[in-house]
Amino acid sequence: MRLLRRDDSGASWLLTPGERELLLALFSRPEGPRSSARLSRTSEDLDARARSELVGELEGHRAHVRARLEAMFRTMHEVPASPVAEPGAASPGSASEPGWILPLSAHDRECLLQALNERRLGAWEALGRPDPPEIPDTLSPASPDFLDWWTLVIASRFQGRILSGEFQE
Amino acid sequence: MPGTIELPMPEVEVGSDPKPTREPEYVVIVWDDPVNLMPYVTHVFQQVFGWGREKAQRHMLEVHEQGRSVVMRESFEQAEFHVHELQKYSLNATLEPAA
Numbered sequence: 001m002r003l004l005r006r007d008d009s010g011a012s013w014l015l016t017p018g019e020r021e022l023l024l025a026l027f028s029r030p031e032g033p034r035s036s037a038r039l040s041r042t043s044e045d046l047d048a049r050a051r052s053e054l055v056g057e058l059e060g061h062r063a064h065v066r067a068r069l070e071a072m073f074r075t076m077h078e079v080p081a082s083p084v085a086e087p088g089a090a091s092p093g094s095a096s097e098p099g100w101i102l103p104l105s106a107h108d109r110e111c112l113l114q115a116l117n118e119r120r121l122g123a124w125e126a127l128g129r130p131d132p133p134e135i136p137d138t139l140s141p142a143s144p145d146f147l148d149w150w151t152l153v154i155a156s157r158f159q160g161r162i163l164s165g166e167f168q169e
Numbered sequence: 170m171p172g173t174i175e176l177p178m179p180e181v182e183v184g185s186d187p188k189p190t191r192e193p194e195y196v197v198i199v200w201d202d203p204v205n206l207m208p209y210v211t212h213v214f215q216q217v218f219g220w221g222r223e224k225a226q227r228h229m230l231e232v233h234e235q236g237r238s239v240v241m242r243e244s245f246e247q248a249e250f251h252v253h254e255l256q257k258y259s260l261n262a263t264l265e266p267a268a
Contacts, residue, residue: 037256039249041198042265054253061257110216117209117259124204131203156206163208 001158003165010105011166020076020100026154027069027115029147032122062118068111076102109162116159123151194267195248197241201232202261213258214240217251242267 001019005012015023039054040047081098104112124133126148135149199210207229214225218240231238240262241251248264255262 038263039252040265041200041263046264046266050249054249054256057253058256113209113212114258117205121204121259129203133204159206159209163212167212 001161001165004101006166010103010109013102013104013162013165014079014097015076015100015102016097017099022154023158024073026119026151026158027073029119029151031118032124032126032148032151034118034122035125065111065115065118068108069115072102072104072108072112076100104162109166113159113162116155116162119155120152120159123148123155127152192244194242195245195264196239196267197243197248197251197255197262197264199228199232199238199240199255200261200263201236205260207233209258210260213255213260217254217258 001016002014003011004014037051037054037058038047039050078100079098124130127133127145133152135153139146139149210229210232211222211225214220214228215222218225220228228238228240241248243251245264252262252264
């Protein structure tokens with residue numbers, strides 16, 4: 001996953017065909033369990049009064065994020081390999097290899113980061129909240145936990161790549 | 170008593186409070202967890218609060234090292250809004266009445 005262009009309106013990322021498959025596979029998996037949202041830890045009264053509003057808002061927001069993800073994936077378009085730099089392409093590079101371009105507005109970038117984190121947390125919950133969340137040395141592909149560890153690792157890599165590409169270069 | 174002046178007693182309405190009422194304050198706390206990545210938490214603080222990188226990292230490290238960080242002290246409505254925004258990013262955030 002490589003940053004092709006970034007400006008005030010957003011950014012464009014180049015995904016290899018394999019990365020695109022991974023991203024789509026990640027979001028085609030069922031969502032993992034979710035811990036219940038709380039508004040307050042110390043005030044039961046406050047928590048009870050305002051929690052339903054919080055839960056409703058989070059559900060509405062997740063529906064919005066899902067809709068944005070579907071739109072993002074629809075706008076992803078394939079580019080053939082080209083030895084010529086894309087016109088207007090800025091550092092760090094241009095699309096000179098085959099792949100898929102994922103345009104991300106600032107809002108869509110935040111939606112994607114949130115969705116990736118939801119996947120990470122869902123997998124972590126399904127794994128029984130391991131602390132630290134490190135893959136056991138003995139994990140085999142036949143393990144029932146394998147796909148949850150896969151989700152945790154792959155979602156973390158996409159998340160880390162977006163953050164380091166857009167904000168730390 | 171000579172030399173003394175008797176001052177009229179002011180009429181005080183029972184139940185009135187001459188002090189201006191202050192809206193109760195709340196703190197927004199972000200709690201540590203083993204799963205959210207440190208650069209992600211820094212990014213969320215920057216997005217939700219509009220902080221610079223240095224301040225966001227300072228609070229992220231406070232969460233990581235001390236188990237929690239008080240990130241805001243404000244009215245209930247504002248604190249509730251910020252907790253909602255932080256939880257949209259799946260951060261472990263709550264609001265508590267300020268001590």
